[in-house]
Amino acid sequence: xxxxxxxxxxxxxxxxVHRTSGNxxxxxxxxxxxxxxxxxGRQLLAEVKTQMTVTHPNILRCYDxxxxxTFVYLVLEHAGGGDLYxxxxxxxxxxxxxxxxVFSQVASGVGYLHGLGMVHRDLKPENILLCGDxxxxxxxxxWCAQADGQ
Numbered sequence: 001x002x003x004x005x006x007x008x009x010x011x012x013x014x015x016x017v018h019r020t021s022g023n024x025x026x027x028x029x030x031x032x033x034x035x036x037x038x039x040x041g042r043q044l045l046a047e048v049k050t051q052m053t054v055t056h057p058n059i060l061r062c063y064d065x066x067x068x069x070t071f072v073y074l075v076l077e078h079a080g081g082g083d084l085y086x087x088x089x090x091x092x093x094x095x096x097x098x099x100x101x102v103f104s105q106v107a108s109g110v111g112y113l114h115g116l117g118m119v120h121r122d123l124k125p126e127n128i129l130l131c132g133d134x135x136x137x138x139x140x141x142x143w144c145a146q147a148d149g150q
Contacts, residue, residue: 005082010034011071015078025063028074035072044072050118050141051076058109060129060139079137081130088125098134105136113138117147 002024005013011030018025035044051062051074061077081087084102088094094102106128113120120127120138127140 013076024078024080026076026078028076030072030074032067032070032072048072048074054113054116054118056109056112058105058136058138059112060137076139077137079129079131079139081132081134083126083139084128084130084136085125087130094134102128102130102134102136106138109136109138114147119147 002015002017005015005026007013011028011034013026013028016025016027017023030044048062048065051060052065055061060079062074063077064075066073066075093099106123110120110123120141122140123138127138129137129139131137
C-alpha cells in the first residue's frame with residue numbers, strides 16, 4: 001500500500017500499486033463487523049454489484065473484489081484528484097466553465113445509471129471523485145437501488 005486516501009464509518013480507502021503492472025488503484029477495505037452491526041449488508045452487496053457491472057466514463061470503476069475473515073475489499077479506479085468537496089474547500093468555488101464541465105459529467109454518469117433503472121441516492125460532493133483535468137467520477141454506491149424499489 002502507498003497511502004491512506006480516506007476513512008469512513010465502515011472502512012478505509014488506500015492507494016495501492018499492483019506489484020507486477022505498476023498500475024495504481026484505490027483499495028476500499030470494508031469492515032465486515034461494522035457492516036453487520038449496522039445492517040449494511042444489503043448496501044454492501046448493492047455497491048459491489050453496481051460497480052462491477054456499470055461501465056461509464058463518469059462512474060468510478062470497480063475492477064475486482066475479494067474478502068478475508070475481517071474485510072471485504074473493492075479494487076477501484078484511483079481518482080488522483082480526490083473528492084469534489086475537498087477540492088472546493090482547498091481551492092474555492094469553480095468558475096462557471098469548470099462548474100458546467102463537472103456538472104455535465106456528473107449528469108452524464110447519473111443519467112446512465114437512471115437509464116439502467118438505478119438510483120444513486122447519496123449524490124453529494126464527497127461522492128464525486130476527480131481525475132486529471134476535472135474529470136468527474138460518481139462514486140460510493142452503498143445506497144444505490146433499483147428504481148422499482150428493490
